[in-house]
Amino acid sequence: MTGARTIVGATGEWELVIGLEVHAQVATRSKLFSGAATAFGAEPNAQVSLVDAAMPGMLPVINRAAVDQAIRTGLALGAEVNRFSVFDRKNYFYPDLPQGYQISQYRHPIVGTGELRVDLPDGRTRVVGIERLHLEQDAGKLVHDRSATDSHVDLNRAGIPLMEIVSRPDLRDWEEAGAYLRKLRALLRAIGSCDGNMEEGSLRADANVSVRRPGASLGTRCELKNLNSVRFLMRAIEVEARRQVAVIEAGEAVRQETRLYDPQRNETRAMRSKEDAHDYRYFPDPDLLPLRLSEARIEQLRDSLPELPDEIRERLIGEYGLTPYDASVLVAEPGAPGFFEAAARGRSGKRVANWIVTNLFGALNEAGRPLAESPVSAETLGQLVGLIEDGTISDRIARDVFEEMFRTGASPQSIVDARGLRQIQDTDAIDAAIDAALAANPGQLEQYHAGKTKVLGWFVGQVMKATRGQANPALVNARLRQKLDADGAG
Amino acid sequence: MAAGDCSAVELVEACIAAQGAAADLNAVVAATAEQARAAARHADQRRHRNEARPLEGIPVAVKDIFCTRGVATTAGSRILDGFVPAYESTVGAKLWDAGAILLGKTNMDEFAMGSSNETSWWGPVRNPWSPAAGPSLVPGGSSGGSAAIVAARAVPAALGTDTGGSIRQPASFCGVVGLKPTYGRCSRWGIIAFASSLDQAGPLTRSVADAALILQHIAGFDPKDSTSADLPVPDLHAALHGDVKGLRVGIPAEYRLDTLPVAVGDLWEQGIAWFRAAGAELLDVSLPHTRYALPAYYIVAPAEASANLARYDGVRFGRRSAGRDPDDLYTRTRREGFGEEVRRRIMIGGYVLSEGYYDAYYLRAQQVRTRIAEDFRTAFREVDVLLTPTAPSSAFPEGAKTDDPLAMYVNDIFTVPASLAGLPAISVPAGLDDDRLPLGLQLIGRAFDEATLLRAAAALENAVGTLPSPMGSA
Numbered sequence: 001m002t003g004a005r006t007i008v009g010a011t012g013e014w015e016l017v018i019g020l021e022v023h024a025q026v027a028t029r030s031k032l033f034s035g036a037a038t039a040f041g042a043e044p045n046a047q048v049s050l051v052d053a054a055m056p057g058m059l060p061v062i063n064r065a066a067v068d069q070a071i072r073t074g075l076a077l078g079a080e081v082n083r084f085s086v087f088d089r090k091n092y093f094y095p096d097l098p099q100g101y102q103i104s105q106y107r108h109p110i111v112g113t114g115e116l117r118v119d120l121p122d123g124r125t126r127v128v129g130i131e132r133l134h135l136e137q138d139a140g141k142l143v144h145d146r147s148a149t150d151s152h153v154d155l156n157r158a159g160i161p162l163m164e165i166v167s168r169p170d171l172r173d174w175e176e177a178g179a180y181l182r183k184l185r186a187l188l189r190a191i192g193s194c195d196g197n198m199e200e201g202s203l204r205a206d207a208n209v210s211v212r213r214p215g216a217s218l219g220t221r222c223e224l225k226n227l228n229s230v231r232f233l234m235r236a237i238e239v240e241a242r243r244q245v246a247v248i249e250a251g252e253a254v255r256q257e258t259r260l261y262d263p264q265r266n267e268t269r270a271m272r273s274k275e276d277a278h279d280y281r282y283f284p285d286p287d288l289l290p291l292r293l294s295e296a297r298i299e300q301l302r303d304s305l306p307e308l309p310d311e312i313r314e315r316l317i318g319e320y321g322l323t324p325y326d327a328s329v330l331v332a333e334p335g336a337p338g339f340f341e342a343a344a345r346g347r348s349g350k351r352v353a354n355w356i357v358t359n360l361f362g363a364l365n366e367a368g369r370p371l372a373e374s375p376v377s378a379e380t381l382g383q384l385v386g387l388i389e390d391g392t393i394s395d396r397i398a399r400d401v402f403e404e405m406f407r408t409g410a411s412p413q414s415i416v417d418a419r420g421l422r423q424i425q426d427t428d429a430i431d432a433a434i435d436a437a438l439a440a441n442p443g444q445l446e447q448y449h450a451g452k453t454k455v456l457g458w459f460v461g462q463v464m465k466a467t468r469g470q471a472n473p474a475l476v477n478a479r480l481r482q483k484l485d486a487d488g489a490g
Numbered sequence: 491m492a493a494g495d496c497s498a499v500e501l502v503e504a505c506i507a508a509q510g511a512a513a514d515l516n517a518v519v520a521a522t523a524e525q526a527r528a529a530a531r532h533a534d535q536r537r538h539r540n541e542a543r544p545l546e547g548i549p550v551a552v553k554d555i556f557c558t559r560g561v562a563t564t565a566g567s568r569i570l571d572g573f574v575p576a577y578e579s580t581v582g583a584k585l586w587d588a589g590a591i592l593l594g595k596t597n598m599d600e601f602a603m604g605s606s607n608e609t610s611w612w613g614p615v616r617n618p619w620s621p622a623a624g625p626s627l628v629p630g631g632s633s634g635g636s637a638a639i640v641a642a643r644a645v646p647a648a649l650g651t652d653t654g655g656s657i658r659q660p661a662s663f664c665g666v667v668g669l670k671p672t673y674g675r676c677s678r679w680g681i682i683a684f685a686s687s688l689d690q691a692g693p694l695t696r697s698v699a700d701a702a703l704i705l706q707h708i709a710g711f712d713p714k715d716s717t718s719a720d721l722p723v724p725d726l727h728a729a730l731h732g733d734v735k736g737l738r739v740g741i742p743a744e745y746r747l748d749t750l751p752v753a754v755g756d757l758w759e760q761g762i763a764w765f766r767a768a769g770a771e772l773l774d775v776s777l778p779h780t781r782y783a784l785p786a787y788y789i790v791a792p793a794e795a796s797a798n799l800a801r802y803d804g805v806r807f808g809r810r811s812a813g814r815d816p817d818d819l820y821t822r823t824r825r826e827g828f829g830e831e832v833r834r835r836i837m838i839g840g841y842v843l844s845e846g847y848y849d850a851y852y853l854r855a856q857q858v859r860t861r862i863a864e865d866f867r868t869a870f871r872e873v874d875v876l877l878t879p880t881a882p883s884s885a886f887p888e889g890a891k892t893d894d895p896l897a898m899y900v901n902d903i904f905t906v907p908a909s910l911a912g913l914p915a916i917s918v919p920a921g922l923d924d925d926r927l928p929l930g931l932q933l934i935g936r937a938f939d940e941a942t943l944l945r946a947a948a949a950l951e952n953a954v955g956t957l958p959s960p961m962g963s964a
Binding site for chain 1 (some may be wrong): 573799
């Protein structure tokens with residue numbers, strides 16, 4: 001059993017088979033084959049060289065920094081870095097493609113097979129094969145909203161270096177696909193080869209999706225193009241797989257085609273079918289020599305790699321006793337391992353991780369903010385956990401305190417002090433509250449003595465209510481039990 | 491000029507006048523007289539200040555395939571009508587930096603695709619050797635305008651480009667020297683691409699020494715061209731001493747075609763005799779894959795061209811035909827902008843690269859290319875240069891081969907192998923045929939050994955002596 005989700009249709013169960021092609025913009029200052037800048041958000045056509053505009057007689061020259069980043073990414077994926085690779089021309093006409101061909105790598109990519117470990121929420125791990133990684137140039141962008149009759153072309157993106165990272169069809173549901181993309185993004189960010197910014201188009205995914213009876217041979221796939229968020233990726237895969245199941249169960253065949261996901265309607269639509277697919281007429285670009293990499297260069301780049309997410313994950317599990325899932329979630333979020341380690345200094349790592357993963361990430365997600373803009377710092381979150389650990393507040397109170405911290409950015413101590421939330425540890429005060437609760441509810445007391453011991457929990461609630469949640473719940477429980485049983489005996 | 495016999499202004503004026511007198515040749519498509527006059531005055535001032543550069547004041551005509559800043563550049567194609575580059579090719583910039591003066595953009599086959607200059611949007615070029623009565627003869631191609639204008643004595647030197655013989659064959663047809671350097675010797679940056687793995691710039695001149703001088707100043711590594719070679723350029727003038735004693739000259743058996751005209755065969759024998767007389771050692775060599783060169787070339791070159799010419803889409807520069815949508819715009823722009831030969835080669839190129847045919851054509855042609863390069867390497871273990879005819883005939887009349895592309899392609903039979911192997915080669919005028927039309931002999935050298943090639947060429951030139959000029963006198 002894989003444990004992956006399946007789709008149950010009218011005729012039974014269907015399994016998904018998914019492979020992803022991720023386009024990651026290489027973090028370089030200049031383009032793949034020209035000196036033009038790559039910064040996001042410039043005025044249209046402000047970052048276009050003669051080469052990018054494919055003026056007559058212009059020639060591409062490879063950007064060494066982009067090659068270095070592709071090599072580093074390959075090394076981080078544990079993949080084979082090919083000492084010999086070739087740039088090919090992929091020929092097709094489109095107004096956003098000035099050369100009439102895209103320079104890509106087809107027969108000899110710079111990086112060969114590797115793998116990526118993906119940890120899933122249910123504790124499973126999926127090792128996803130990486131088929132290849134190659135370098136290619138991005139196209140420009142058509143702008144249709146400037147005029148009612150004409151389209152305009154913005155070539156700022158034309159020639160921007162991309163790494164296309166192709167997975168094997170090893171993913172089995174949309175959760176796995178989402179986790180893969182998050183993990184890949186974390187890896188790219190950790191080594192600095194891509195900023196992973198999906199809103200700005202630095203990272204986009206195409207998904208190949210097919211369905212089949214569990215264990216059967218592969219079905220016909222459809223390719224979903226240009227998915228630009230993890231959420232859309234997951235929703236698109238699910239809705240596409242359900243569409244395919246419906247098609248097959250209606251007795252029809254899935255057509256191999258390229259489809260687009262419409263997030264507004266949450267549906268996929270056919271873009272072009274296999275019949276009108278391009279023949280790209282790939283051939284080696286005669287303007288560029290094959291890329292030959294020396295061992296020394298590769299080793300130097302290997303040495304330049306920081307601690308990788310999987311290594312950090314292992315360390316978090318080993319040093320702090322985190323669950324594999326919490327550790328994976330932490331490494332998938334940029335800056336989170338550092339945040340965690342700062343917060344966990346001198347405290348239970350497990351508890352701190354749980355607070356970050358469940359509460360902090362939840363709140364950030366709801367607020368739509370990245371960790372870097374969290375109003376709760378590593379220091380204050382650590383303090384909050386400290387207050388729980390020394391018994392000053394209960395977990396329940398801590399959640400209230402956290403909410404206020406997130407809202408106001410105040411320190412947990414100041415919130416506890418200002419609102420008088422300090423936990424009641426004093427047994428006399430707790431005993432008094434218990435006595436009052438028992439005296440006020442003779443009916444329930446009688447039920448307890450008649451054997452309905454569940455009423456104990458109800459009394460705990462009463463006492464907690466009376467103390468506005470500030471009584472130490474463990475202490476209340478113990479004292480209450482002692483009193484009730486003593487009463488019964490007496 | 492250094493001796494003060496003539497100023498740059500006088501030389502440029504003389505050339506402008508000669509170009510005017512030779513206007514019927516249709517060799518120049520963009521005159522640059524005014525800017526040449528200004529440059530000539532500037533050159534004379536420099537010379538007076540003792541700041542003369544190596545080519546100070548020398549007028550050079552440039553094939554219209556080189557992008558020239560501020561001067562219309564069309565590559566002989568309607569599709570580039572109106573295109574004025576904002577940049578100068580590296581090779582051109584090097585010439586101007588050395589003091590040379592641009593005097594005219596020369597006519598050429600459209601996108602350098604042709605062997606007769608008849609595919610030009612600007613119309614055919616008349617070979618100055620054409621008889622006064624009778625049909626116009628072609629100047630060869632694709633650098634037909636450059637060869638014709640040098641032959642007409644209207645400029646001392648011109649730049650051409652050679653992909654499969656486009657400098658050497660017109661040099662042979664027009665009775666001038668044409669040098670194709672080693673692939674990678676000169677930068678291709680700013681030269682409109684035909685077949686990127688073959689294109690190479692080079693000079694057409696009246697003498698071997700002039701060719702050496704021009705090459706000296708256009709050669710060299712260019713970081714903007716990834717295929718240019720990061721190698722020093724030797725002193726080429728020093729190679730021109732004319733002594734070829736002990737030089738080993740190879741005669742490739744496979745170039746002895748049954749169909750070779752007697753005059754061409756005889757001239758080749760004469761060339762062999764000249765070298766033997768000069769003390770060279772003549773050796774028979776074999777280049778067994780020669781007969782596959784032409785088919786391989788007519789796969790590789792169109793394949794590369796089909797992609798290189800994709801950028802002429804009417805979107806950013808040049809001529810645009812109106813269209814309902816992008817596809818319609820492309821179709822009309824390219825159908826109306828490209829001539830028949832260019833369209834034919836784009837189609838051949840698209841075909842040989844298409845899925846299912848790539849292995850049978852393009853890949854196989856590349857394998858042939860590797861074999862041909864190996865043939866030459868093997869031969870060059872025994873010899874220093876190879877001597878062959880440049881072209882299988884002298885200049886032919888306009889229209890004689892336009893209906894038969896294959897007959898036209900055969901013009902390149904002796905020039906294409908060196909192109910495929912990336913080797914330097916030169917055509918030296920060596921004699922006249924029975925119709926008193928010039929014929930060239932080709933020398934092929936080792937990669938980046940232009941020095942030895944020019945040494946042999948200078949010796950051949952000495953042996954030939956003075957040939958008549960197309961205008962009748964020497």
